[in-house]
């Protein structure tokens with residue numbers, strides 16, 4: 001019987017085998033019936049899906065620090081219920097998928113205009129304030145249009161390589177800033193490296209967006225930069241909470257929603273200020289009869305005749321996307337390298353060999369550094385910045401493993417669980433970059449996909465990788481990095497993104 005043709009009534013029967021055998025023992029005993037049932041059983045419904053009761057999941061989330069431990073709940077959920085389970089995240093029912101082959105199955109059915117999540121407090125905020133969607137939040141044709149404009153400048157390797165000079169200018173300032181910070185400490189410790197890399201991330205993405213610098217890495221960091229970074233952090237901290245709270249609770253406990261909106265307000269205003277300033281400079285030059293040609297993303301967006309509202313929406317989202325992601329990746333990479341001096345030494349040798357005495361790595365240099373890339377891959381496997389992604393297939397039911405998932409169901413892709421699964425990564429909690437270099441040890445292609453997959457995957461991936469490689473290579477050319485205290489362990493926590501639970505403090509010893 002072709003499974004996809006099963007009628008809803010038949011589907012309801014599935015999983016009720018024990019009941020059938022009791023009520024109709026003669027039919028049950030008939031030769032061939034059970035094997036027929038096994039075929040039918042391969043199509044189960046949401047009703048058959050295991051999962052915690054709403055109450056126990058709610059208790060996990062709100063009473064056992066579950067929101068901060070959502071990544072661990074993926075691992076616990078898989079151990080308890082298997083690779084597919086359902087749970088109610090506040091008012092939202094979501095199906096968790098925690099097996100690479102099943103994640104692949106979902107992503108291969110995502111359709112022409114993939115939807116990450118149609119139930120999102122980020123979208124609610126934009127509707128509420130009348131702002132336009134950016135690439136992160138737009139859907140359908142609107143998303144497709146923005147994606148093709150930005151894709152021309154963010155996805156093509158040659159285009160991305162052309163940002164090397166701009167990004168290297170930011171790396172110069174990062175090294176100066178690290179020098180400055182370490183000089184204030186007796187043992188040359190830089191406290192809270194993630195804090196330093198937030199500023200680096202913001203300066204980096206701003207330079208790509210505006211082709212101008214905003215001073216995040218100066219000894220005196222502008223107040224507005226600090227407030228912008230705080231707003232991102234608060235917004236991320238409030239995202240899951242505002243989604244998990246049913247809407248009527250926003251009126252009873254207004255604080256989370258208000259704080260969430262205020263953070264977004266600041267971010268939108270910050271982006272608008274910088275765009276308007278840049279546009280004003282450009283029109284002034286044009287009015288002086290100068291030729292103006294830009295090599296920055298905001299310019300490209302303006303060239304495509306996107307409305308100003310849409311440019312504000314997109315730039316805000318790109319600024320946001322370029323801060324925590326870069327900071328987390330750099331922080332965890334250096335944290336692990338500081339705890340694995342032999343790996344750091346091997347990487348240093350690779351970098352100095354390729355650089356042959358040169359001091360500023362370019363895109364062509366980092367392209368010849370396989371261990372550098374493996375270190376970043378391994379850091380992203382252990383600490384995927386986005387520990388759980390999502391998809392909604394809106395127009396049809398899809399099959400995932402044994403289950404038929406009704407259209408419009410929110411499907412959570414448990415990337416943290418798969419990238420920590422010992423059946424795909426032996427000794428999964430240990431930092432072993434060389435696992436990515438052994439040809440014979442190929443991994444399931446969907447077991448660790450930190451940049452997502454397919455048409456809706458990370459559009460900033462190439463820029464992010466280039467930025468991280470340039471920064472990491474230069475840091476290691478200048479410094480040997482050690483833990484502040486031997487044996488100091490920092491664990492990750494979920495704040496929508498996966499971030500360090502406490503400060504990562506590292507000693508930067510000049511080479």
Ligand code: HEM
Nearest residue numbers: 136321322325385386450451452453456457458459460464
């Ligand atoms: C190591 C750094 C980064 C990681 C790990 C990362 C990861 C991701 C992931 C997992 C997604 C969702 C993909 C999906 O749903 O399949 C995403 C989307 C996105 N990322 Fe990144 N990202 C990083 C850096 C950046 C940077 C630097 C930018 C901006 C320049 C950026 C801009 C975006 C945008 C705009 C989207 C939405 C794409 C769309 O919906 O079409 N990301 N990123």
